[in-house]
Amino acid sequence: MLGQLLTGFNPIVQALLALCLAATLGLALGNLKIKGVGLGIGGVLFAGIFLGSLGMRGNHEVMDFLKEFGLILFVYTIGVQVGPGFFSSLRKAGIALNGWAALIVVLGVLTALGVHWLADIPVPVVLGLFSGAVTNTPSLAAGQQMLGQIGVTGEDLTLxxxxxxVAYPFGIAGILISMxxxxLVFRANPEAEAEAFEQARRSKTARIDTLNVRLTNPNLDGLRLSDMPGVEQLGVVVSRVLRQGTEGHVEIPHPDTLLHTGDxxxxxGTPEKLRAARLILGEEAADADLKAMDEDVRWERMVVTNSHVLGKSVGELDLLTRYDIVISRLVRSGIELVPGPHLHLQFGDILTVIGSPPNIRHVTSVLGNSEKLLQQAQIMPIFIGIALGVLLGSIPLAIPGMPAALKLGLAGGPLLAALILSRVGHLGPLVWFMPPSANHVLREIGIVLFLAVVGLNSGEHFVEVLVHGEGLHWMMWAALITLLPLLVVGLCARxxxxxxxxxxxxxxxxxMTDPPALAFAxxxxxxEAPSLAYATVYPLVMCLRIIAPQVMVLILMGSL
Incomplete structure (x- = not known):
């Protein structure tokens, strides 16, 4: 009946009305929560299925385009969001957590393959069960797109x-059960675990701090700052100097500034390096606080938004010689760094600069410090990045042992392009920084388009399959795909x-890339332990979740 109401409109109007109705009902459904847990964006899929079961349709060609374009928008904005932290998350402390997270994905793939071979469930259904069991929509998108690449058409693409x-509801509940x-198995006390985590973090965190040091080493008397042992070698910054015998007048030091004992x-620098520097230079000056002594020397935080300084190193910028300004700290993606001379600036870096108010005003124009630019998305780089991603996804990659060439497709190509471009940061005046608000809007529009089309296309046969077909049987196997990897890794990690x-x-x-599960945790x-772990593994897992179904399709091609 609903479908007949749209027959009088042209195909584009039909598609848009169907999508808008599915999106509106689905987002309202996703906002309904029981004890803080709800369907979230997955509600759009269920609304689309409901409307599709009532006969609502859209023009096939138009709907296919909207689905693919929504997929591209979604994965590209995900790549831009996680790109700056993706490579850093693979280093140091993140290696262990990312290893456990990758094992969850691998075990999920092996479990899904086992389900296909043991239960003789069709490959398209297994791909859907794998994605729904881990509540990962990009995985579903990648699987469907890969099926289309190898020639699967018609009703098989709705499976x-x-x-x-079928798998999604238990996917949400399964992760809570695993926690x-x-x-229960280890009788963990959450409050005690929180205290233990904070103690461990305090002992390991290399925060940036300051220390007032009085020069007492006679070997340093009369040396230039650039010749002072321990400063450059340890990677610390000397940001101010108080001369012995002066009444509170603080200087901004230069490389050729002569220092004397008593200054x-x-x-x-980091606490560890500050202690080492103190041992070389002298003793802590407990009676002096240089940050509060001289009103003529101020500090201020500035954001790098001027395209002319992007890619330049702190040494190339040379604010000390040009403007008598010292850069004492740099914050990038929430991480504090000591600004060494070889550190290159990126859009959005937050610098702490020290100097006189007039000089600070001059440096403001050099760095940009424009809140407006931080909130303004550059449109040209978005389309360039998407075009590069689509081209990248179209390149066939021959992998030994695979029955066909692998293509990253419309899911993997834009994701990889976004990861690389956001990591590079800029190319000339083109900046691949996207304000969080703009990123969120594009990402949500993309995934809503994709889920609404998938739901509308799947709705015709969904109720029949669930009630009279194999739906309950599929649900049982999906629960296994959810629980087995989570329990194995959760228990082994502990x-x-x-x-x-x-x-x-x-x-x-x-x-599981599941925000409701993070809220529960x-x-x-x-x-902050759950959020830090979530943020550490999210970039790698999102990439693996998109690649995994494509690899599964290639492995199972003979079964199609």
Whole structure:
């Protein structure tokens, strides 16, 4: 009946009306929560299925274009969002967590393949079950797109959406069950785990600090700052100098500034390096606070938004010689860094500059410091990035042992392009920084378009399959795909990896890229542990979730 109401309109109007109705009902459904847990953006899929079961349709060609364009928007904006932190998350402390998260994805793939071979479930359905069991919509998109690349058409292309919808509800519940099982098996006390995490973090965190040091080493008397041992070698910054015998007048030091015993210097660096510098230079000056002494020397935070300084190193900028300004700290993607001379500036870097108010005003025009530019998305780089991603996704990659060439497709290509471009940061005047608000809007529009079309296309046969067909059978196997990897890794990470329970909760939520699960984990105890673990594994997991179904399709091509 609903479908007949649209027959009088042209194909584009039909498609848009169907999509808008599915999106409106779905977003309203997703906002309904029971004890803080709801369907979220997945509600659009279920609304589309409901409307599709009532006969609402759109023009096939128009709907296909909107679905693919929505997919491209979604994965590209995800890449831009996670790109700056993707490579850094693979270093140091993140290696272990990302290893456990990658194991969850691999176990999920192996479980899904086992389900196909043991239960003889069609490949398109298995792809949908795999994506729904881990509540990962980009995975569903990548699987469907890969099926289309190898020639699957017609009703077979609606099967992944039905499998996803069947598996999705338990995918949300399964991760909460996994957290509860890990807690029960190891009798974890969330409050004690939160305290243990904070203590461990305080002992390891290399925060940037300051220290007032009085020069007492006679070997340093009369040396230039650039010749002072321990300063450049340790990577600390001397931001201010108080001469012995002066009444509170603080200077901005230059490389050729001569220092003498009795002078007090303000040193900036990590606590460990500050202690080492103090041993070389002299003793802590407990009676002097150079940051508060001289009103003629101020500090201010500025954001790099001027395209002319992007890519330049702190040494090339040379603010000290040109403007008598010292850069004491640099914050990038929430991480504090000591601004060494070889550190290159990126759009959005936050610098702490020290100097006189007139000089600081001059430096403002050099760095940009424009809040407007931070909130303004550059449109040209978005389309350039998408075009490069589409081209990248169209390149066939021959992999030994695979029955056909692998293509990154419309899911993997734009994602990889966005990861690389956002990591590069800029190319001439083109900046691949996207304000969070703009990124969020484009990402949500993209995924709503994709889910609405998938739901409308799958709705015709969904109720029949669920009630009279194999739906309940599929749901049982989907529960296995959800629980087995989570429980195995959750228990092993605690037993063998000695991971904090709250960190494991964040790891499990991040491995499912599931914000409601993260919200549940954050409510377990007042700690940042779940959020930090989630953010650490999210970039890698999102990429693996998009690649995994494509690899599964290639492995199972003979079964199609």
């Amino acid at each position: 992944p959406g039905m499998g996803y919808a 509860a099982v890990v807690k 007090v210097v303000l040193v900036v 037993l063998f990896g000695k991971q904090n329970y709250l960190t494991i909760c964040g790891l499990l939520a991040g491995s 954050n409510a377990v105890a007042p700690s």
